[in-house]
Amino acid sequence: xxxxxxxxALVIDLNVCVGCHACVTSCKEWNTSGSAGPLTDLNAYGAxxxxxxxxxxxxxxxxxxxxxxTVHFPKSCLHCEEPPCVPVCxxxxxxxxxxxGIVLVDYDKCIGCSYCSWAxxxxxxxxxxxxQVMTKCTLCVDRIYSETLPEAEKKPACVLACPTSAxxxxxxxxxxxxxxxxxxxxxxxxxxxxxxxxxANHYLPRSIIETINAARxxx
Amino acid sequence: xxxxxxxxxxxxxxxMAQGLLFFIALANLHSQTTPSTFLTNIALPVAFVLLSLxxxxxxxxLGHPERAWRAAMMWRTSWLSREVIAxxxxxxxxxxxxxxxxxxxxxxxxxxxxxxxxxALWVCTAKIYQCIRFIQExxxxxxxxNFILLGMASGWILLELLIAIWGDTSIQMIxxxxxxxxxxxxxxxxxxxxxxxRRNRALKPISNLATATGIKGSNIRQTSMGLMGGSxxxxxxxxxxxxxxxxxxxxxILLCAYVIPMILMAYAIxxxxxxxxxxxxxxxxxxxxxxxxxxFAEANHxxxxxxxxxx
Numbered sequence: 001x002x003x004x005x006x007x008x009a010l011v012i013d014l015n016v017c018v019g020c021h022a023c024v025t026s027c028k029e030w031n032t033s034g035s036a037g038p039l040t041d042l043n044a045y046g047a048x049x050x051x052x053x054x055x056x057x058x059x060x061x062x063x064x065x066x067x068x069x070t071v072h073f074p075k076s077c078l079h080c081e082e083p084p085c086v087p088v089c090x091x092x093x094x095x096x097x098x099x100x101g102i103v104l105v106d107y108d109k110c111i112g113c114s115y116c117s118w119a120x121x122x123x124x125x126x127x128x129x130x131x132q133v134m135t136k137c138t139l140c141v142d143r144i145y146s147e148t149l150p151e152a153e154k155k156p157a158c159v160l161a162c163p164t165s166a167x168x169x170x171x172x173x174x175x176x177x178x179x180x181x182x183x184x185x186x187x188x189x190x191x192x193x194x195x196x197x198x199x200a201n202h203y204l205p206r207s208i209i210e211t212i213n214a215a216r217x218x219x
Numbered sequence: 220x221x222x223x224x225x226x227x228x229x230x231x232x233x234x235m236a237q238g239l240l241f242f243i244a245l246a247n248l249h250s251q252t253t254p255s256t257f258l259t260n261i262a263l264p265v266a267f268v269l270l271s272l273x274x275x276x277x278x279x280x281l282g283h284p285e286r287a288w289r290a291a292m293m294w295r296t297s298w299l300s301r302e303v304i305a306x307x308x309x310x311x312x313x314x315x316x317x318x319x320x321x322x323x324x325x326x327x328x329x330x331x332x333x334x335x336x337x338x339a340l341w342v343c344t345a346k347i348y349q350c351i352r353f354i355q356e357x358x359x360x361x362x363x364x365n366f367i368l369l370g371m372a373s374g375w376i377l378l379e380l381l382i383a384i385w386g387d388t389s390i391q392m393i394x395x396x397x398x399x400x401x402x403x404x405x406x407x408x409x410x411x412x413x414x415x416x417r418r419n420r421a422l423k424p425i426s427n428l429a430t431a432t433g434i435k436g437s438n439i440r441q442t443s444m445g446l447m448g449g450s451x452x453x454x455x456x457x458x459x460x461x462x463x464x465x466x467x468x469x470x471x472i473l474l475c476a477y478v479i480p481m482i483l484m485a486y487a488i489x490x491x492x493x494x495x496x497x498x499x500x501x502x503x504x505x506x507x508x509x510x511x512x513x514x515f516a517e518a519n520h521x522x523x524x525x526x527x528x529x530x
Contacts, residue, residue, distance in 0.1 A: 049448035056445035062436030071434050087296035091289035112282020115299050121353045123522030126451035132282025189433045194425050195353050
């Protein structure tokens with residue numbers, strides 16, 4: 001795909017994510033009620049609940065006590081520029097939009113074979129247990145192009161919900177966008193670069209760690 | 220990966236039918252050496268039933284089987300789509316040969332077509348797994364070789380059994396060579412499996428938590444996967460069995476899929492006997508089911524890096 005095309009994406013700032021899961025619940029709320037839903041929950045109040053989510057916040061630790069850091073790590077579909085999940089789909093239900101680079105699933109064509117989920121190294125796709133079709137983050141395509149929402153709300157639900165502005169939404173092919181500038185100025189990186197999927201979503205590394213390490217070296 | 224029983228039955232049943240048809244096609248390529256009645260009364264119907272059972276089994280893999288026809292659309296990019304075309308193509312060629320054999324001589328181009336479609340189905344089936352580059356256990360030519368060799372071995376034993384059941388004395392004369400070839404195919408497949416398991420044990424994962432999260436620092440570990448109940452991600456990509464079950468199953472696979480059938484075929488070389496051959500086929504097939512189960516179970520998916528801790 002040429003760099004001239006638009007590529008919408010999220011840039012996630014690991015410096016400020018506090019792991020509150022507001023993006024998870026707002027994503028679920030919007031998408032289970034919208035055109036991507038319902039995102040089924042089975043046995044929601046039982047001992048073994050199970051549900052479909054487009055977005056998760058995970059927590060990682062690094063270092064050895066007392067020099068440890070806790071990193072909250074939101075994870076959703078990365079809308080790869082070379083998505084390995086798309087060419088393997090036998091029906092064409094899984095596709096990448098030319099106009100804005102969003103990877104989507106056509107629920108009316110999906111046969112529920114799960115092959116695309118095997119072909120995604122990030123585990124970004126979840127088969128909805130009740131609807132038996134593959135689901136994934138749509139980048140809130142029904143929000144960002146909405147004709148009824150006010151301009152300020154034409155952003156993915158997770159971006160609007162984030163209380164620390166850890167999620168930057170924009171066109172990563174436009175060098176002037178806030179997303180591109182954040183990647184450029186703050187060394188935004190992609191997940192699992194070894195598989196050359198070229199994820200559009202980027203993560204901003206923790207700069208505080210570098211500051212602390214620099215201060216330690218001065219002593 | 221979670222073993223998928225629909226695919227386990229499909230690949231083993233179709234694989235056996237492919238082995239049978241492959242050798243029949245090979246034998247008849249120059250001139251028709253197998254009698255027409257053997258083809259029409261027993262060999263082709265058995266192959267067709269096996270392929271049909273495999274086709275039926277594969278439907279159970281789908282969340283929406285009523286939309287299965289759509290799966291033929293993306294043959295330009297998807298090996299799964301190509302497989303969806305190759306299987307009916309093989310069945311169609313089998314039917315065509317059946318009708319030609321009923322009325323007279325089967326033309327040579329049809330035997331070539333049979334050879335081609337059986338091979339094409341093997342390639343498509345294996346490539347579905349082999350083309351996923353980050354599942355390192357699968358992403359190797361041995362995936363295809365293993366499917367072909369096991370299909371050929373079980374298909375050849377089935378061919379020998381069908382010949383024995385058909386009971387033509389002129390073919391019974393060559394019982395010993397048939398058993399020798401069955402033994403050799405099993406022996407080759409056995410060595411390949413040992414080699415694949417050795418390779419799998421030596422694999423170093425290319426992805427790790429550092430590449431998966433990009434966190435700079437040593438000793439990265441997950442403290443929460445972000446959910447406490449299950450999800451598709453915790454079900455689909457792991458076999459959910461203990462190490463002990465896996466270790467025992469490996470022994471069962473070696474014994475049932477390879478060693479016991481080899482002993483039985485060695486016995487059949489000197490003492491040809493329908494029951495011995497039938498027993499060899501049955502035990503081999505049960506072993507193949509376990510082998511295909513393990514094929515999924517031993518595949519490590521990098522997405523599991525993101526799903527390690529509940530808290």
